[in-house]
Amino acid sequence: MTSALLPHEAVVVDRKDETPEMFSLRLRFTDPEVQAGYRFSLGQFNMLCLPGMGEVPISIVSDPEDRQTIDHTIRQVGSLTRNLGRLEIGDRLGLRGPYGRGWPAASAEGTDLVIVTGGLGCAPAVSLIEFALRRRSRYGRLHIVQGVKHAHDLIWRERYDAWRQHPDVEVYLTADTGDTLWPWHLGPVTQFFDRIDIDPTRCSVFLCGPEGMMKAVIREMDRRRVPARRIWLSMERNMHCALGACGRCQLGAKFVCRDGPVFSWAELAPYLAHQGI
Ligand SMILES: Cc1cc2nc3c(=O)[nH]c(=O)nc-3n(C[C@H](O)[C@H](O)[C@H](O)COP(=O)(O)OP(=O)(O)OC[C@H]3O[C@@H](n4cnc5c(N)ncnc54)[C@H](O)[C@@H]3O)c2cc1C
Ligand code: FES
Incomplete structure (x- = not known):
């Protein structure tokens, strides 16, 4: 049995510096089955985990219909986000989620x-x-x-x-x-x-x-x-x-x-x- 608190391993497949303080990470689970089963809705978030350091909630910014990768845009404000900012393509981290209730995109249709x-x-x-x-x-x-x-x-x-x-x-x-x-x-x-x-x-x-x-x-x-x-x-x-x-x-x-x-x-x-x- 896996715990809901246990992150899955993900790998950085791309990264982009948005500003000196902000960067975007494109992630993919290393286990293809976990990636294939991962679904999220608009406005939900993941917990990104660096082993031995802790974890932080970060919103998912990719499109929910994109099943290949998961995008996050992060601002460096403290120790965890600064260490996430040091990740390069190929580096690994823990990811658990998605969590929460996101934007009501369907109920906003027609408005x-x-x-x-x-x-x-x-x-x-x-x-x-x-x-x-x-x-x-x-x-x-x-x-x-x-x-x-x-x-x-x-x-x-x-x-x-x-x-x-x-x-x-x-x-x-x-x-x-x-x-x-x-x-x-x-x-x-x-x-x-x-x-x-x-x-x-x-x-x-x-x-x-x-x-x-x-x-x-x-x-x-x-x-x-x-x-x-x-x-x-x-x-x-x-x-x-x-x-x-x-x-x-x-x-x-x-x-x-x-x-x-x-x-x-x-x-x-x-x-x-x-x-x-
Ligand atoms: C649902 C959710 C979604 C988020 N999505 C994003 C995102 O997409 N991109 C992004 O860059 N950040 C996002 N955040 C904020 C991000 O989680 C915090 O910046 C991060 O936890 C800071 O961790 P740290 O160890 O780097 O800094 P810390 O050392 O923990 O904190 C640095 C400073 O930020 C303050 N802080 C930390 N976390 C929060 C928080 N949640 N709310 C208000 N102040 C806080 C602390 O009080 C401190 O002043 C989100 C937060 C939540 C709750
Ligand atoms: S973070 Fe534990 S109850 Fe919300």
């Missing part, structure tokens, strides 16, 4: 998507955008709003340029502090909502980033009468088991690892209201 992200390269939102663009006829208009603190925090500039070439896709980029080479907007992400034609009866709102930013967007959506059940947030908490067993990621009566990381605002409001969100 306009408003995707608002904040901070440095929000991996779960990128996977959602790529997913919707590959299945363009299933969704209405896409409004992509990305905010960063400083102009130099924006990564994946070429992706935003590529996304805005698609019909019915609008991309808004904004920074709290710009520089001479910043051609877009200055100010909070909420400034764009007066320009976006939001029909509260046929839109789905997806949020990923700092909780303060998500709180501000939720207030705007509430003003426009978007129902709380059509607003989705991807949450982050420190994790240990990822199985709903240790309580490390508890949020009221919910566990972010098991019941999330994606929650509707209707579910989260009772727990986060008293924390100020």
Whole structure:
């Protein structure tokens, strides 16, 4: 019998440096049977494990229909992520997952998507955008709003340029502090909502980033009468088991690892209201 806590061995089949701090790893299980049986849904995460060091939750950014490899984009913030950043093609690591509940891609079909992200390269939102663009006829208009603190925090500039070439896709980029080479907007992400034609009866709102930013967007959506059940947030908490067993990621009566990381605002409001969100 194998334990749900026991990782399977995976190998790095490709890697790409996105910025000095961020990198992407393309992984494949070394056991072909494990790879063949691996299924995930959009917005779920894996636990990546370095033997003797520990493990970290990381979102899956590849397409759920790609059964050959598993992609992750990682920012180096501490010891584990820095050591993952040293992995080269051919190196091995442990992987267990997938875990959690991801974005409700099916229930958003037929609606306009408003995707608002904040901070440095929000991996779960990128996977959602790529997913919707590959299945363009299933969704209405896409409004992509990305905010960063400083102009130099924006990564994946070429992706935003590529996304805005698609019909019915609008991309808004904004920074709290710009520089001479910043051609877009200055100010909070909420400034764009007066320009976006939001029909509260046929839109789905997806949020990923700092909780303060998500709180501000939720207030705007509430003003426009978007129902709380059509607003989705991807949450982050420190994790240990990822199985709903240790309580490390508890949020009221919910566990972010098991019941999330994606929650509707209707579910989260009772727990986060008293924390100020
Ligand atoms: C569901 C989920 C999905 C994630 N997806 C990604 C992803 O796709 N790419 C990515 O780069 N990161 C992702 N993260 C965050 C990632 O797990 C943490 O950055 C990582 O655990 C840090 O480990 P470390 O040992 O390198 O740093 P540590 O030394 O553990 O921490 C460094 C700093 O980051 C803070 N921190 C650590 N983990 C978290 C967390 N979960 N939430 C908030 N603050 C934290 C610590 O308090 C500390 O200040 C995700 C987290 C969750 C919960
Ligand atoms: S990480 Fe253990 S309960 Fe969520």
